[in-house]
Amino acid sequence: MTATDTETRPDEVRPVKLGAVGWARWFWRTLTSMRTALILLFLFALASIPGSIWPQRGVSDGKVAQYYSDSPELAEWLDRFWLFDVFKAPWFAAIYLLLFVSLIGCVLPRTTAHLREMRRKPPAAPRNLSRLPQHAVLDADLTVEEAAGRLRRLRFRVVTGPGWVAAEKGYLKETGNLLFHVALVGLLVAVGIGALYGYRGNVLVVEGDGFANTVATYDRYTPGQQVNAESLEPFSFTLEDFQATYIAKGEKRGQALDYAATLAVTDSPGAPERKYELKVNEPLDVNGTLTYLIDHGYAPTFRITDGSGQVVLEGAVPCLVVQPATFASECVIKIPDARPEQLGILAAFLPTTVPTAGGEWTSIFPGTANPTVQVYGAFAGDLGMRNGVPQSVYEIPAEILKKMKPLTMKADPLAVGEKLDLPGGAGSIEFTGVKEWIALQITHDPGRLPALIAAGLATVAVVFSLTIRRRRVWVRVGDGGAEAGGLTRTEGGDFGEEFAGIVAALNHGSNPGVKDAR
Amino acid sequence: MPAEVDPGLAALSDQLILATVVLYAIAMIGYALDLAFGRARSASPAKTEERSEAQAAEPALVAAGAAAASAGTGTAAAPAEAGRSGGAGSGAEKAPPSWVMRAGAVATVLAWIGFAVHLGSVLTRGLATGRWPWGNMYEFVVAMCLAAMGAFLLMQLRYPVRFLGASVSAAAGLGLGYAVHSLHVEAGPAMVALNSYWIAIHVSAAIIASGLFIVAGACGVIFLIRHDAADHLPTRQELERVAHRAIVIGFPIWTFAVIAGALWADKAWGRYWGWDPKEIWAFITWIVYAGYLHARATAGWKGKAATAVQLVAFASLLFNLIGVNIFFEGLHSYAELPD
């Protein structure tokens, strides 16, 4: 924040004799001084750097987990300093809170000072105008009234006295400056509102399936502290279709050209259904709760029977993309209801399958030109799901797999409609078709609009504050002739050019070709 | 969005950019000759202050401005030269040989031609792909160099800033060389996420602001390498003034670019701010430039200190462009680096 320097006040030089009040005042002065604000500003920037170096929780949880498994001890130490949660760290909060307190402490007194300034008349002309940075001799026949009128026409604020005119303009600079800083505080408040009263949820939906906006349907749900689970916007939708198109040939073969999901949306229970085409950059908006398409992948469908001949799974299995360029994916199927033993199946899904020279198979294109499923591990035994330790649906932990009985370790790829019989009558796996899944992020952030308004205000205000200069011009009219002097109260650029224009305007009553202040 | 790319236009764009590099290189040599053999400048601050006061109410300044403007068109180099070196004592100096004056003027002409060819390359790339021509890092760097050169040439029309020609054309030429050599990807459709009108708003603003910051950065670098003694290089005051002016214009544009980015992120990623690496470094850049403006306006930092702050901000701008795209993985990874 801009402020007159307070660093050299005498009571700061001798803090020894200060009482509690004195210390508090010293602390407040130091905190709200320009230099402290600058230091805090730079610290704020410096403090955010670790957030770009180490993976952050909530942004890339997977990488944080990776860090823990690669170098657990280092990760533990990093975590102790909140380096995986930089923007939620107490030291980070300390910096920006101090900065904003410093800013407020600086803005308030300046606002009152500015309000006083705005009501004050420009100061009377100094005795010797030729001592001013800008000075010019005017036509001798100029009168005080003429000079005042001409300066007013240049939008100066003018007062006159016996034989002199004082004029000032550029008050908007300080107004802009103050508004800018107030807007920054507003921005912080808006972000805070969003964090407290907003929520974010993530969910994966397969073609044909529905979604209803309740906490229970989310795969991951991150509410603000003040969010009430009942207050979620009660909309729902069905994912009718998902389409992705890719470049078919050339150097960029396989790059996505476009993708879109067709949703049948019901804005609230009982409301008529409407269609919405959900795309990247075009989120679904239901009364300020936004649904974003953030990822997609394949969900092959299976019919799986167990050793007793029962159909234990009939439907789609979302698979994780392992090769984004070709959408080669990995599927994990857990069937805890299979008899006589539970089944665990690992399979690869290849949308466009071709054999490799080494006798393996690979995918060469993200579209489904030749989709296959290759079971590379089918296991019977205890999936370990009943011991209370939560498991990811996309993974069977290695230590559990080790205890299970391998049935098939490498099968030939199955085309749609083909079936693999597990050895020993343990059941069969039929690949019945291909669906796609989309990953959605659903957010509600009541701070969005206030943040936008604050940011817009800050931008406009900073332009005022940077481009306008406070300038004063005086005219003295006496027996010997007339003269003008001027100065700017803030430095930067040269006032000379504008002053020359003002002089011309004073002399001729018009200002040919002179631009107003830059 | 059309998937079809016009290969002829794309190839033309690639050739035009090579021609641009050559033109900028020659322009740089011309500007450098002008600097090396032009009038020596005095670094004494007293003298320059005196000068600006003396000039204030006099028509001399207007004359200098007009001369600079005509220098932009490549004629009347001599008065521009006079305007440039300001009130540096006249008697003590020899007039520079006439071919040197021509070197500066020729450089200006070449820089303008280079700029036009450069613009042509950007336009043909856009026409070839049927989209805004800044959808990957190659195109972004090319556009940024165009903005830097454009900012310098426009400034030169109004102010006597020819002394910056050598460093700005060198920076633009090197930037283009780097883009062509290390970043070039075939013209083609952009990533799906970039199919939005926001690219015209957000990225264009980032490009223009970066162009201005490059001009300021060039001033900063000359500031640091120039000696205190009389020198052929521009005075420190001149350098600071030009840098300050470029940043004063660039800073609000940068602010706007970041806000537009946040608006776009709100449409594309489901949040307007999420501390993605690119966001972090945009924020750092913003803060340090804000710090520079504050330091100058109120803490009264001048000279070396202010220039150092400016250069730190510039370094973080460059790091955001190059370092973040290459080292960090984030949502903002549209850079499409060649493999």
Ligand code: HEM
């Ligand atoms: C808060 C959000 C955002 C911020 C702060 C931000 C910041 C920036 C900055 C500073 C640049 C300048 C280039 C550089 O120095 O590398 C840039 C470039 C760019 N931005 Fe953003 N941005 C945001 C959101 C977005 C979004 C949502 C998109 C698109 C979906 C996007 C697409 C681009 C592209 C294509 C470029 C061109 C350069 C490149 O490929 O790196 N930005 N952004």
